[in-house]
Amino acid sequence: MIDRRSAIDHFADRLVAACKAKGSPVCVGIDPVWDRLPAAIREGRDARKARDVVAGFDLFVRGVLDAVAPHVPCVKFQSACFERYLWPGVESYHRLAEHALRLGLIVIGDAKRGDIGISAEHYAAGCLGDPSFSDIEGKRGPDALTINPYFGKDGVEPFVELAKKQGKGLFALVRTSNPGGDAIQSQMLANGRSVAEVVAQVVASLGESAVGKSGYSLLGAVVGATKPRDAQRLRELMPRQIFLVPGFGAQGGSADDVRACFKSDGAGAIITASRSVLFAYDKDTSRSWQSAVEAAAKKMKDEVAAIIGG
Amino acid sequence: MIDRRSAIDHFADRLVAACKAKGSPVCVGIDPVWDRLPAAIREGRDARKARDVVAGFDLFVRGVLDAVAPHVPCVKFQSACFERYLWPGVESYHRLAEHALRLGLIVIGDAKRGDIGISAEHYAAGCLGDPSFSDIEGKRGPDALTINPYFGKDGVEPFVELAKKQGKGLFALVRTSNPGGDAIQSQMLANGRSVAEVVAQVVASLGESAVGKSGYSLLGAVVGATKPRDAQRLRELMPRQIFLVPGFGAQGGSADDVRACFKSDGAGAIITASRSVLFAYDKDTSRSWQSAVEAAAKKMKDEVAAIIGG
Numbered sequence: 255m256i257d258r259r260s261a262i263d264h265f266a267d268r269l270v271a272a273c274k275a276k277g278s279p280v281c282v283g284i285d286p287v288w289d290r291l292p293a294a295i296r297e298g299r300d301a302r303k304a305r306d307v308v309a310g311f312d313l314f315v316r317g318v319l320d321a322v323a324p325h326v327p328c329v330k331f332q333s334a335c336f337e338r339y340l341w342p343g344v345e346s347y348h349r350l351a352e353h354a355l356r357l358g359l360i361v362i363g364d365a366k367r368g369d370i371g372i373s374a375e376h377y378a379a380g381c382l383g384d385p386s387f388s389d390i391e392g393k394r395g396p397d398a399l400t401i402n403p404y405f406g407k408d409g410v411e412p413f414v415e416l417a418k419k420q421g422k423g424l425f426a427l428v429r430t431s432n433p434g435g436d437a438i439q440s441q442m443l444a445n446g447r448s449v450a451e452v453v454a455q456v457v458a459s460l461g462e463s464a465v466g467k468s469g470y471s472l473l474g475a476v477v478g479a480t481k482p483r484d485a486q487r488l489r490e491l492m493p494r495q496i497f498l499v500p501g502f503g504a505q506g507g508s509a510d511d512v513r514a515c516f517k518s519d520g521a522g523a524i525i526t527a528s529r530s531v532l533f534a535y536d537k538d539t540s541r542s543w544q545s546a547v548e549a550a551a552k553k554m555k556d557e558v559a560a561i562i563g564g
Numbered sequence: 565m566i567d568r569r570s571a572i573d574h575f576a577d578r579l580v581a582a583c584k585a586k587g588s589p590v591c592v593g594i595d596p597v598w599d600r601l602p603a604a605i606r607e608g609r610d611a612r613k614a615r616d617v618v619a620g621f622d623l624f625v626r627g628v629l630d631a632v633a634p635h636v637p638c639v640k641f642q643s644a645c646f647e648r649y650l651w652p653g654v655e656s657y658h659r660l661a662e663h664a665l666r667l668g669l670i671v672i673g674d675a676k677r678g679d680i681g682i683s684a685e686h687y688a689a690g691c692l693g694d695p696s697f698s699d700i701e702g703k704r705g706p707d708a709l710t711i712n713p714y715f716g717k718d719g720v721e722p723f724v725e726l727a728k729k730q731g732k733g734l735f736a737l738v739r740t741s742n743p744g745g746d747a748i749q750s751q752m753l754a755n756g757r758s759v760a761e762v763v764a765q766v767v768a769s770l771g772e773s774a775v776g777k778s779g780y781s782l783l784g785a786v787v788g789a790t791k792p793r794d795a796q797r798l799r800e801l802m803p804r805q806i807f808l809v810p811g812f813g814a815q816g817g818s819a820d821d822v823r824a825c826f827k828s829d830g831a832g833a834i835i836t837a838s839r840s841v842l843f844a845y846d847k848d849t850s851r852s853w854q855s856a857v858e859a860a861a862k863k864m865k866d867e868v869a870a871i872i873g874g
Contacts (some may be wrong), residue, residue: 287682303699334679334686340700341655343690348650368676368712369644370742372597376644380653389613390650402678404714404737406744427714432680434716441762444752449759452751 264466265398265423266474266496270521272327272360278559279521281328281362282551283500283528284318284350286311286335290533292543304339308346311336315350318532321548323357325555330498330526331396333365352392361396362498366427367413368402374412382413382422398423400476400498403453410460414473418464423472426457429488431478431501440484450484454491461494470496470522477515479525485514489522497523503530503554513561520562527554574776575708575733576784576806580831582637582670588869589831591638591672592861593810593838594628594660596621596645600843602853614649618656621646625660628842631858633667635865640808640836641706643675662702671706672808676737677723678712684722692723692732708733710786710808713763720770724783728774733782736767739798741788741811750794760794764801771804780806780832787825789835795824799832807833813840813864823871830872837864 273279288296288307295314299306319329331354336347347363354361367377383395398417403410403426413424429439429450439450447455454475461471471494477485479501489497497515502525515523534550535543583589598606598617601624609616629639641664646657657673664671677687693705708727713720713736723734739749739760749760757765764785771781781804787795789811799807807825812818812835825833844860845853 285683300698302696304697305699332683332686334677334683334690337690338686338694340658340690340697340703341651344654345651366678366712367644368678370740370744373595373642373644376642376648380644380647380650384648386612387614387650388610389615393650402676402712402714404712404745404748405740405742406747406749408742408744409740430680430715430719432715432718434680434718435714437716437766438714438759438763439716441759442754443759444754449748449751449753449762452759453748456747 263421264468265417265421265472266470267466267468268397269328269360269423269496269524270468270470273524276325276327276555278326278555279524279562280326280555280558281330281498281524281526282318282322282326282531283330283332283364283526284315285332285528285532286314290536292535294543305342308339308342311343312346312350316353317544318547319350319354319357319359321544322531322551323354323359325548325551326359328360328362328524329354330362330364330528332528333363348393348395351396352394355394355397360398362398362400362425363396364400366400366402368405368409370405370409371412374409375416378413378416382416382420395422398425400425400427402427403457406456407460410457410473414460414464417472423474425474425476425498426453428453428457428475428492429477429484435478448484451487451491454488457495458492465494470494474498476500479511479515482511482514489514489517493517498526499523500526500528502558503527510561512558516562525558530554573731574778575727575731575782576780577776577778578707579638579670579733579806579834580778580780583834586635586637586865588636588865589834589872590636590865590868591640591808591834591836592628592632592636592841593640593642593674593836594625595642595838595842596624600846602845604853615652618649618652621653622656622660626663627854628857629660629664629667629669631854632841632861633664633669635858635861636669638670638672638834639664640672640674640838642838643673658703658705661706662704665704665707670708672708672710672735673706674710676710676712678715678719680715680719681722684719685726688723688726692726692730708735708784710735710737712737713767716766717770720767720783724770724774727782733784735784735786735808736763738764738767738785738802739787739794745788758794761797761801764798767805768802775804780804784808786810789821789825792821792824799824799827803827808836809833810836810838812868813837820871822868826872835868840864
């Protein structure tokens with residue numbers, strides 16, 4: 255069940271290679287929401303039954319993964335969408351992540367976990383996988399996990415240690431793309447740095463011990479696409495972090511906004527779009543929902559390739 | 565299934581009343597770890613099987629809850645300990661929380677969730693409960709949830725909105741008790757405040773709209789017990805927040821350290837101990853494990869009552 259090669263290779267090297275192989279550093283966000291699923295999938299299911307909704311998610315997400323896998327290197331599962339449906343949702347999340355792994359996709363679990371000490375170890379094992387369980391089949395866990403670094407060093411290290419052992423990766427929240435983030439993350443310290451920049455320094459320092467052949471650390475950073483100036487400063491402070499950049503498309507980030515997240519060689523970031531790809535059939539009604547999703551993924555891939563190529 | 569009274573009453577009022585009724589503002593942390601369970605519970609179970617471990621947790625935690633319920637007002641479930649065992653663990657977490665509710669305990673889900681917009685709404689519903697599911701029995705969800713406020717206002721508001729509707733509560737991480745927290749939370753801003761103090765102001769402001777008859781907001785704060793000076797400053801900045809104070813006992817916080825978390829009337833905080841109570845039978849081997857846990861809970865309760873009484 256365990257893919258020996260993927261268990262040994264460094265996460266950042268695998269991600270860089272996958273972006274090169276697919277021709278564009280993009281990621282499709284898997285954020286399923288019941289009300290927005292195709293009518294054909296909702297039909298005959300009861301939204302008041304968690305297990306009915308989860309069965310609908312299962313059908314929908316498998317269709318999305320099959321449609322985008324030939325085109326993009328990476329997908330990101332929004333854990334909240336599944337956790338909303340309790341333990342049946344959590345089971346579906348892991349089974350769908352496994353399906354994505356089998357399609358050759360790099361899978362990021364967007365669960366934004368954060369705690370200290372043994373609790374952080376528990377989250378790392380629960381979210382990145384624990385191959386020792388003999389009674390849980392088809393659960394390798396995603397390749398990478400988003401984490402919340404507000405606890406500082408001893409909140410991040412347990413995740414880094416497990417990721418090292420398993421050839422997996424992490425993306426620590428540094429700068430978020432929501433308007434309210436400013437009230438904390440943009441505050442200026444007495445030393446002339448913003449709070450986000452201090453977090454960036456902690457992340458850069460913790461990532462040093464886990465740099466792959468590509469020059470990037472297995473510990474990356476989440477940097478919102480709607481703050482191009484911030485991105486540029488953070489790029490300087492975190493030269494070895496791959497930036498996971500949400501906010502492209504539906505959240506308002508434009509192609510130009512994301513350019514600052516890349517290094518001068520056009521590497522070092524992966525751009526995520528969720529709703530604009532996942533629910534593309536809302537606007538593109540001329541074909542099947544699955545074809546609309548595929549077309550939107552290809553369009554986004556080409557747009558991002560053009561930005562970093564030009 | 566839904567208790568109408570608890571769905572209407574304000575969370576802070578319920579918590580204040582429960583602390584008064586039980587005679588001490590204390591909380592027992594439910595952080596089960598396989599290797600530390602009583603030998604009698606581990607016997608015949610296989611640690612490599614997630615479902616075996618979870619069955620052991622179920623037996624152990626029910627025993628703990630039954631032992632402490634007559635003495636303490638509140639318990640706090642560490643979600644990480646259960647999530648480590650994937651969806652069987654998550655199911656057990658919710659079923660055990662339901663058992664605690666039936667015993668009349670106030671139940672805090674310590675899951676430290678944080679995200680923005682619709683993802684925050686999903687987490688709120690998944691973690692605090694969604695009474696609309698017709699196929700999930702015995703799942704009301706905990707009374708309160710810990711959240712990570714690094715996203716700022718729009719990361720916290722969706723949780724507050726759902727908590728208001730359901731008569732539930734929240735505790736936002738403001739100051740954590742781990743040594744590494746300083747590198748971010750203690751940084752001084754140009755305006756003379758620390759990062760934790762800025763977070764405190766955001767929390768205080770967001771909690772204003774949801775103050776109960778007791779004078780406390782449903783939005784409380786997590787403030788570590790090992791920083792008495794910080795606690796005093798934070799107490800001033802957050803007069804309407806109930807402080808959830810971890811770190812008493814095994815994590816190193818002493819009785820004196822926690823005094824600064826209370827207001828001058830001896831109210832406004834709830835003190836948590838996890839390992840020192842949960843695994844009390846490691847040191848107290850003269851009686852059954854359940855009696856040792858009960859004795860440790862009573863001892864902690866009396867110690868805290870003495871601090872705020874004296």
